[in-house]
Amino acid sequence: MGSRKVTSSEPLDWQGKHVTVAGLGVSGIPAAKVLHARGAHVTVVNDGDDARAREQAAELEALGITVRLGDGATLPEGTDLIVTAPGWKPDKPLFEAARAAGVEIWGDVELAWRLRGPDAAPWLAITGTNGKTTTTQMLASILKAAGLRTAAVGNIGVSVLDAVLGEEQYDVLAVELSSYQLHWAPSLRAHSAAVLNLAPDHLDWHGSMEAYARDKGRIYEGNRIACVYNVADKATEDLVREADVEEGCRAIGFTLGSPGPSQLGLVDGILVDRAFVENRQKNAQELAEISDVNPPAPHNVANALAAAALARAFGVPPKAVRDGLRAFTPDAHRIAHVADVDGVAYVDDSKATNTHAAEASLAAYESIVWIAGGLAKGASFEELVAKSAKRLRGVVLIGADRALIREALARHAPEVPVVDLDRTDTGAMLQAVTEAKRLAQPGDTVLLAPACASMDMFTNYNKRGDAFAEAVRELGS
Template sequence: MGSGQVTSSVPSGPSDFQGKRVTVAGLGVSGVPAAKVLHARGAVVTVVNDGDDARAREQAAELEALGITVRLGDGETLPEGTELIVTAPGWKPDKPLFLAAEKAGVPVWGDVELAWRLRGPDAAPWLAVTGTNGKTTTVQMLASILKAAGLRTAAVGNIGVSLLDAVLGEERYDVLAVELSSYQLHWAPSLRAHSAVVLNLAPDHLDWHGSMEAYARDKGRIYEGNKVACVYNVADKATEDLVREADVEEGCRAVGFTLGTPGPSQLGVVDGILVDRAFVENRHENAQELAEVSDVDPPAPHNIANALAAAALARAFGVPASAVRDGLRAFRPDAHRIAHVADIDGVAYVDDSKATNTHAAEASLASYEPIVWIAGGLAKGATFDELVARSAKRLRGVVLIGADRALIRDALARHAPEVPVVDLDRTDTGAMLQAVTEAKRLAQPGDTVLLAPACASMDMFTNYNQRGDVFAAAVRELGA
């Protein structure tokens, strides 16, 4: 919705905002810093925000003290004279504000686009990561590898340090490991990464993008203008298709990663070793050992894929093989990502509360066998037949919680009718202890009780972090 339009009056560099009338859409983690940055560069800033609650009024007061106009409770109307909109990434493209901007020929940028435009002449190149699942882990692995190579770097973007802070702060970086969501990429028309990866593609956020095609197209923007490597998932043809469609710089290469034996221009796995046949001399005959599968924590298949993707981006930047090994060994995953909580009576309890969609849950379920699966929550428009059909043979039993659990229950009835199912008809936080208790009853020694909900958490919990914490607390109470 106007995100690709660039007119002659639009700022093209850090010093071009003087006197420009810029509307910032949305307060919050990206809107407030964007408004301050633009105001400091001489722009005439108006902030519009849908909400008018206590937090919004507090933020508005802070900005108004600087001389910034804030309009609360009306994020729909385009302020008169607007020459540019800088939006929070979550604002949907079909909002009336953006439709009015498109009609008026006003371009729309996100916080990523703003950061990209504000980079100085000696700015650090970006190694960029997107995908339906695994983005955060891959970016953190990448940053760990880059640090092991002695490079000044940070994990930034949709994680950790904000891109504006990274670009405008006093610390100088050699290279940035950048996590980008489909929302952010939608509003980033001029982004050009050194190298980038789309880890995987599965239906997600379709209510925002409107269709799977639009979602994939926005993910694919990450490859536009890549300089050295477009990294794709050999097991996910859609990611390779996006590489084929991208307009890249002369000499930029397509580099695949695979859990199998790699061909030329690929990274893969041979006899428990992560190997590189892309960034070596005579790649048709030679391979470079990078690390052992046991260096990856945890060594679940989808996490090995994340490690290979991170390694490919690092190797594209010229990092030696030893740094890949050392960086992977030093990396520790965040909480709630296939995190082992405890072993009780021979049963392992694993927290993968971060598995908030079916694609992530399928990867998690593929890591264990047999499984008592705790699932459910807010489905976000997802369907579960494919997930259940592919995972049915691994299931010892299922415990369902959350508002949309019936969707999973019906899929289980169709594709795994022999699997015992406990359907907990409650959505209070305390349901988790009952779920864990029921899971213990279903489990046998050698099994894994796996929280991989395949759903969002906000029907019962503040976020997936709280859901995972409550699960871990319930497990500890069970084992006490």
């Protein structure tokens, strides 16, 4: 961990600047309006030219903003700056032209960071392959329990731009950041930040695992108080070591084991802090019990420890950590208990859309009938199946790429019964749940943790989880 002093950005004069906004949508439209209101000449470029895009374009054009539909590749003449939607890939021709012309490229997070006022709320930032949203919401709940004005923002529904420029005053923001957002946020400097875990994801966008990790690691740059890492995931600690931070910033680990000095962890079912206490070589502070974490699955307890570490870095008292965790309610489709039917628990973790998330979900239960499959997004299932084989009572496979999971099961869990449903219609979920019921025994958990994306069968993972819950209800009626 290198040290340096980071200063805040100077206020920017937008008057007369030519700014190109790349992409209509949840980040592009607010960015265009904000910049136009500050006197910039704004041109929005967008690849699509459908009815929705034309409707959005008309709204912006009525304000005097130029919009070019169906042409997201050409750099408008005279562009001083590009502000891009986070999902636009770095190798787009527009960006190659910008780099050749020496034009800076920012994302919406970078724009928000630059536009915040001198008395703006500090950011507690969170990224990772899995668990970002839950951890950010836990952190916001803890901060609220401490009486602080806060909000969970970023890659979570509420844009950072809205939070920074809105009328509401905040003491601190809990900010979820994706690897895309971090890629386009070169000057972001958080109060404290956490990388929860690292596993291969979005490699088609980043180009390699190294580039993906590098973008995640940007969250630590310039941290003032704490860089929070996962003791069980060495790659996160390596990112801390590589970061340039302010003088005095500390590396703080979280672990499901007994914590060492400068760590948070577990002792006899208690979440304890050995980082933000006096004489941390000898002392530990009790924060909460595992039963205060909802749900108390191991990976979710890890999320709670990471949230607690960031809150403690901000000076939150122990009682607020406990009260905030107790008050937290997880979003739907994240290891959500749907019902018990004939002694079997049915759990919806449709949000487990990659192998890393599914592995964490499977590790939470002893004996499982696993419903899995969907769009693999180039993933390999060998390691997931090998690690989880001993927990599997049976497997029901659905979706377009289920053969990849079936082949991994044949190699690593040949004794586990597998039902392969050769259908991708939405009605397949009822059959999947029915087959899972047949395989399950009292005390088992039927777990929907697909390890795949949902779009081959459902609009999104929410719809997939809803279909599972509806099928379980039908089962028990």
